[in-house]
Amino acid sequence: MPRMGMGPCPAKIMIVGEFYGEHDERSGEPFMGNSGAELNRMLHEAGILRTECYLTNVVNARPPRNDLAAWMAIKKKDQTSSHVQWGDKWVLPIVVQGLERLQREIDLIKPNVIIALGNLALYALTGAWSVLKWRGSQLSTPSGIKVIPTFTPGSVLYQWENRAAAVLDLKRAAKERNTKEYANTPNWNFLVRPSADEAYRTLRSLCDQLDRKEVEWIDFDLETRAGHIACAGISWSLEDAICIPLMCVEDRNGYFALDEEAAIVFQLYRLLTHPNVKVRGQNLLYDAQYTYRHWHFVPRVAQDTMISHHTMFAGLRKALDFQASMYCDHYIYWKDDGKTWSHDVGEDQLWRYNCIDCVRTREVGEVELAAIEAMGMQEVEAFQQALFWPVLRAMQLGVRVDTKRRSELAMELQEELAKREQFFIDLLGHPLNPKSPTQMAKLFYNDLGLPPVMSRAKKGVPAHVTCDEEALMKLRLKEPLIGPLVDVILQYRQIGVFLSTFIMMPLDQDSRMRCSYNICGTETYRFSSSKNAFGSGGNLQNLPKGDE
Numbered sequence: 001m002p003r004m005g006m007g008p009c010p011a012k013i014m015i016v017g018e019f020y021g022e023h024d025e026r027s028g029e030p031f032m033g034n035s036g037a038e039l040n041r042m043l044h045e046a047g048i049l050r051t052e053c054y055l056t057n058v059v060n061a062r063p064p065r066n067d068l069a070a071w072m073a074i075k076k077k078d079q080t081s082s083h084v085q086w087g088d089k090w091v092l093p094i095v096v097q098g099l100e101r102l103q104r105e106i107d108l109i110k111p112n113v114i115i116a117l118g119n120l121a122l123y124a125l126t127g128a129w130s131v132l133k134w135r136g137s138q139l140s141t142p143s144g145i146k147v148i149p150t151f152t153p154g155s156v157l158y159q160w161e162n163r164a165a166a167v168l169d170l171k172r173a174a175k176e177r178n179t180k181e182y183a184n185t186p187n188w189n190f191l192v193r194p195s196a197d198e199a200y201r202t203l204r205s206l207c208d209q210l211d212r213k214e215v216e217w218i219d220f221d222l223e224t225r226a227g228h229i230a231c232a233g234i235s236w237s238l239e240d241a242i243c244i245p246l247m248c249v250e251d252r253n254g255y256f257a258l259d260e261e262a263a264i265v266f267q268l269y270r271l272l273t274h275p276n277v278k279v280r281g282q283n284l285l286y287d288a289q290y291t292y293r294h295w296h297f298v299p300r301v302a303q304d305t306m307i308s309h310h311t312m313f314a315g316l317r318k319a320l321d322f323q324a325s326m327y328c329d330h331y332i333y334w335k336d337d338g339k340t341w342s343h344d345v346g347e348d349q350l351w352r353y354n355c356i357d358c359v360r361t362r363e364v365g366e367v368e369l370a371a372i373e374a375m376g377m378q379e380v381e382a383f384q385q386a387l388f389w390p391v392l393r394a395m396q397l398g399v400r401v402d403t404k405r406r407s408e409l410a411m412e413l414q415e416e417l418a419k420r421e422q423f424f425i426d427l428l429g430h431p432l433n434p435k436s437p438t439q440m441a442k443l444f445y446n447d448l449g450l451p452p453v454m455s456r457a458k459k460g461v462p463a464h465v466t467c468d469e470e471a472l473m474k475l476r477l478k479e480p481l482i483g484p485l486v487d488v489i490l491q492y493r494q495i496g497v498f499l500s501t502f503i504m505m506p507l508d509q510d511s512r513m514r515c516s517y518n519i520c521g522t523e524t525y526r527f528s529s530s531k532n533a534f535g536s537g538g539n540l541q542n543l544p545k546g547d548e
Contacts, residue, residue, distance in 0.1 A: 005056025012177040013053045014111035018120040020062040030055045039153040046170035054109045058124045059098035071095050113176040116149040136169045136325035137332045138182050148173045184330045191242040192351040196260035199244050203267035210274045219280045219362040222287045223354050235358035243351040269297050278302035280365045282320045289533040308368040310520035311381045318520050324360045327367035391517050398512035413499040420492045434489045440467035505538045513537050
């Protein structure tokens with residue numbers, strides 16, 4: 001008979017993990033050992049007693065090597081005749097049996113909320129996959145039972161930076177234990193397919209209110225496509241937002257007629273630059289690049305939520321969905337909606353996504369300002385937000401580049417590459433491309449007969465034969481005779497990277513280099529740099545030294 005879980009029956013809170021660990025298998029109880037102890041600590045911090053919860057797993061057994069891949073075909077090539085289809089996954093019968101047992105437990109326990117720990121539990125209960133995306137979301141089973149997913153305690157021990165988010169997710173579950181339905185579901189009022197008159201009147205009304213100083217904060221967000229503005233979102237409350245479409249797959253000429261679009265963009269200009277407005281957004285240095293290039297103005301930015309979050313928690317993720325999972329009263333992951341729209345789905349999904357971005361940004365921003373005040377960090381926040389304007393100015397002006405000297409350097413480096421290419425021919429009797437993993441592996445492990453060096457396994461990437469810099473240095477220690485060859489290969493790679501990444505860094509038409517500078521780039525408050533929104537510039541903080 002399949003093993004059941006442990007805990008009171010009925011219970012308001014049910015905790016569902018993926019499968020047994022080593023200590024669980026030994027004791028026959030879920031969540032034992034170090035992972036269980038960490039779960040107990042996180043539950044305590046969230047205001048939940050373990051004794052009030054019913055604890056179980058999708059499968060109350062332990063897979064070989066503690067690896068879910070032993071029971072589930074992660075890739076199509078891993079499928080065997082023993083696997084059976086489960087949704088869009090292929091699993092062994094032990095998983096199906098666990099699902100049947102889990103459903104009986106849910107019917108017996110009758111929980112108000114289920115905490116799903118890990119991908120397998122999330123998928124079994126909701127059909128969604130990826131706890132990294134969906135953690136903290138207020139989801140439901142097909143039968144309507146509330147589900148809040150988060151990280152497994154084992155993964156928290158492995159990646160400690162996820163612990164704070166996991167505790168927040170448990171606190172969200174604690175608030176939901178006394179009711180059968182989510183009580184805080186927002187009542188959003190979105191206008192996602194406005195007529196030209198509706199869009200114009202909405203923006204004009206907001207401008208009139210600003211004239212009377214009735215509205216101060218406006219939340220703003222752009223969606224972009226192919227270097228142009230696809231749509232613009234505006235919200236003025238936690239429930240109200242409008243998406244103003246500009247690009248439209250239904251009509252290659254655009255959503256509005258040319259004169260209508262001109263009038264609407266002018267009203268956007270009036271609204272977003274009004275003397276009484278405070279514009280809030282997420283990563284507005286990106287959006288401002290577009291408004292400046294295409295509309296020739298920059299909104300009166302008063303708060304960038306990414307900067308506010310960075311002020312308080314510089315080491316945490318900065319994405320809007322992560323902030324919303326921390327600060328919003330009601331939260332469901334939505335960011336994939338902006339990536340999955342298609343001609344078949346229609347652009348209403350993208351336009352609604354734009355509105356959600358706006359209202360989420362508003363709630364996040366309001367909570368962040370209150371938290372900053374409670375933490376006494378107003379001066380730090382003011383300084384960080386004030387950096388927006390000089391940084392944007394630097395991005396707009398760019399850096400003048402001596403194109404003549406740039407071309408000379410490019411020629412010098414190409415000559416150095418040619419010298420090393422000739423070295424390979426003279427030494428090996430044939431050309432060699434040091435950037436080709438196949439050619440490099442053939443040279444060192446087949447032709448020269450050296451023992452293969454394996455890369456370190458990373459999440460989602462198994463260990464494999466490699467000829468990266470670390471591997472070449474190991475081979476050099478084992479066989480000193482290949483030292484000169486390894487040196488030239490590494491030089492060739494370094495020169496190639498310096499040439500393509502830095503010397504030939506993309507410039508704008510006026511021969512200036514314009515990068516994006518990220519105020520929230522590092523945990524130490526140092527800026528980072530990258531290509532700008534239109535493909536110019538690049539990473540300036542990792543320029544090689546002259547002797548490399």
